[in-house]
Amino acid sequence: MTVHVGKIGGHIALGAAMRLPRHRRRMDFLPYAFVAPILLLLAAISFYPSLYAVWLSTTNASLLRLAQAHFVGLHNFVRLAGDSVFLNGLWHTLRWDLTVVLSELALAVPVALFLNQKFPGRALVRAAVVLPYILPPAVTALLWLYMFDGNFGVMNDLLVRVGLQEHYVAWLSGGTSSFLVTAAAMVWSGMPLMAIVLLAVLQTIPTELYEAASVDGASAWQRFRRITLPHLRPTIAFLLLLRTIWMSNYIDMIFIMTRGGPGFSNYTESVYSFMLTQQLEVGYSSAVAVALALALMAASAFYVRHLSRTVLA
Numbered sequence: 001m002t003v004h005v006g007k008i009g010g011h012i013a014l015g016a017a018m019r020l021p022r023h024r025r026r027m028d029f030l031p032y033a034f035v036a037p038i039l040l041l042l043a044a045i046s047f048y049p050s051l052y053a054v055w056l057s058t059t060n061a062s063l064l065r066l067a068q069a070h071f072v073g074l075h076n077f078v079r080l081a082g083d084s085v086f087l088n089g090l091w092h093t094l095r096w097d098l099t100v101v102l103s104e105l106a107l108a109v110p111v112a113l114f115l116n117q118k119f120p121g122r123a124l125v126r127a128a129v130v131l132p133y134i135l136p137p138a139v140t141a142l143l144w145l146y147m148f149d150g151n152f153g154v155m156n157d158l159l160v161r162v163g164l165q166e167h168y169v170a171w172l173s174g175g176t177s178s179f180l181v182t183a184a185a186m187v188w189s190g191m192p193l194m195a196i197v198l199l200a201v202l203q204t205i206p207t208e209l210y211e212a213a214s215v216d217g218a219s220a221w222q223r224f225r226r227i228t229l230p231h232l233r234p235t236i237a238f239l240l241l242l243r244t245i246w247m248s249n250y251i252d253m254i255f256i257m258t259r260g261g262p263g264f265s266n267y268t269e270s271v272y273s274f275m276l277t278q279q280l281e282v283g284y285s286s287a288v289a290v291a292l293a294l295a296l297m298a299a300s301a302f303y304v305r306h307l308s309r310t311v312l313a
Contacts, residue, residue, distance in 0.1 A: 056286035063280040076287035085264050085272055086288060093248055093268040093292070096183065101243045103187045105236065108194030113228075115195065116202040126199075133192035141256035144185035148172060175265035178258050182266065186253050194239055201235045202228070237307050241300060248296055 057076055061069035080086045115126055132140065148155050150170030159165040172178045205227065213223045249270045254260060260267045260275060267275070269292040276285035 053286045054290055056283050057290045059283045061283035061286075063277075063282055066282070069283065072283075076284050077291065079284065080287060080291055085267060086269070086291075088264060089267050089269045089272050090295075092266065093270070095179070096250075096254075096268050097244050097247045099179075099183045100186045100190065100247050101240060103183070104191045104194050104243065105240065107187065107191045108198055109232070111191070111195040112198035112202055113224075115199050129195060130192050132189050133196075135189065137189065137252040138256060140185060140189045141253050144181065144188075145172070145257050148181050172258060173262060175262060178262065179266055182254055182257050185257065186247075186250070189253070190243070194243070197235060197239060198232060201232055205231050241303055245296055245300065248292065 056069075058071055058073055059069040060072050060075075111129065115122070115129065119125075147153050148171040150156070150168055150173065153168075153171070155171070156165065156168040160168065169177070171181050209227050210223055213227060218226065248268070250268075251270050251274050254266055254268065254271050255274065258266045260271045269288055273285045273288040273292070276282075276288065
């Protein structure tokens with residue numbers, strides 16, 4: 001009887017072992033089923049448009065004759081090498097990225113440190129800090145446009161009243177002044193995102209580290225440099241990369257406030273590509289966009305490699 005039960009048990013175990021691989025193979029498809037909808041969505045709204053833009057960049061396509069577009073190879077990219085607007089746009093894009101992203105970071109760190117402190121009404125202050133970021137970019141652009149209007153802007157009125165100006169100034173009519181006003185509007189709108197992300201990181205730092213440092217006689221600056229900053233550094237590095245890519249492709253604020261002007265003084269590559277599209281030159285516009293994407297991919301790869309060897313090592 002014992003032998004018989006053992007045989008039965010052996011047959012059951014053998015049957016289960018034979019069925020197990022098939023069962024596992026069926027279960028292995030479950031994660032792919034969950035991921036499939038988002039992959040299809042990305043293919044529809046991201047991958048396909050990107051590939052289509054690459055194809056357009058190799059044609060002479062125009063919105064007036066899109067069906068008659070012809071393949072021209074690298075002609076559009078050769079044309080970029082002699083396009084002064086595109087070449088100057090590289091500097092304008094770099095200037096825009098550095099000014100906005102570094103200014104956001106310089107303001108976000110002290111704001112995050114302040115919001116991490118305990119004080120009455122902290123929740124209300126935190127909510128108020130986020131307001132500029134949740135406003136639509138078009139609304140923010142119009143607010144700053146009216147504030148710095150050369151005829152009735154409130155900033156001109158205040159500066160004249162306190163004696164810093166003798167008369168009203170057309171801020172958005174000068175190349176440098178229009179850039180500074182537009183960049184300030186972008187910093188005001190984008191800084192809260194950095195501040196909230198850094199605040200989240202600050203709240204994960206154990207308070208015991210600060211208590212031990214205080215017992216050892218460390219000053220506030222030493223605690224920030226030895227404890228706070230090392231914890232923030234990986235997140236800061238990620239935010240710098242993310243915001244730089246985002247700002248390189250940003251159009252809304254620049255277009256609404258300056259239309260890229262005066263002249264071409266505020267033409268970043270993304271604005272230039274957008275303006276070319278308005279002129280119906282989608283082939284050449286796509287070449288500008290693809291060139292910008294390739295430059296960002298190369299810079300991002302170099303930056304990530306550098307981070308992996310230093311900050312994330």
